[in-house]
Amino acid sequence: MDFPNDKKGRIIFLNGVSSSGKSSIAAQLLRELDTPYFAMGVDVVNGLRAKERTLELGADELREVLMRTRAGFHRAVAGMAHAGNDLVMDHVLSEHWRLIDCLAVLDGLDVVFVGVHCELAELRRREITRGDREIGQAEGQLAQVHAHGLYDIEFDTAVQSPRDCALQIKDFVAQPARVRAFDQLRAAAIEKGELRPDRLGVSKSTVS
Template structure:
């Protein structure tokens, strides 16, 4: 099974993923797009111009999607932590994860709280997450949704775990594929 968390930067996806690994009954891997991108050479990437950087980032995310598919196809259960801030990312996931059991979870947080978290973290530019809100949830359909401004990571993880026990056979990814 793939538990696919989608939300803006600083929405709480990684914290929920860490709690899910603790509360789920079987071993899961946490695959985060940020961690995947961090494997790339920062120095060489910074030497590139805008279009070249955009292409490297596109390939990184496309590769991440295929790594997720490969891990799941090998029989591993996964918690995926992603920011679907460009329409092609969701479309690519719908294609490469076809035939796999995906539970699509929307991770929501209001703009003012996102900005507060960005400032508190110190490693984020305030306002980036709020800008991502326009695109991250635009597809509009999830199997389950959580709000991290009203529930902590553990509560969200427990709610997701509870949902897994009663999730319908037809999933959001199936509907979004058409």
């Protein structure tokens, strides 16, 4: 019997470099939003794999595993939303294909695209303080993560608290629906030939 689903979930998509504060905003959002949301982060998906097995892989093998992991993460988020669940998605778009793949598999869903920014000095301080991140990782991601240049709403976590960010996102999603940044980015990708219309949908893969 087919699952009866008349409602598709909303996705609040947090994009920013490592240590920019996405997870803290996501955790606060779950407390502030009026309806239940799931938090799905790429780091959580990475953590489901045995780390010692990936350490045994060569560079090319590891790259393939990580690409499949990200592609699977995108499709897991899409599947949850198509089943009617609202989600907060925490990701790092540090490779262009990740954005293109998300534009494809999240087609037809309401995606609120949130840019999470933080100045470099504060990112370095957080990496040192946390002790579980490679020093310089965030700096290496900066050039690509926000290269697309378009969001529905943006924050600077060096000066804005997770709660302030969460409350502003809550107010934003309560507003009447509008053309989303993701829809504009998808249209631009199709126009540039980066995304084919026949590859839209959760079951299609654009990974290359």
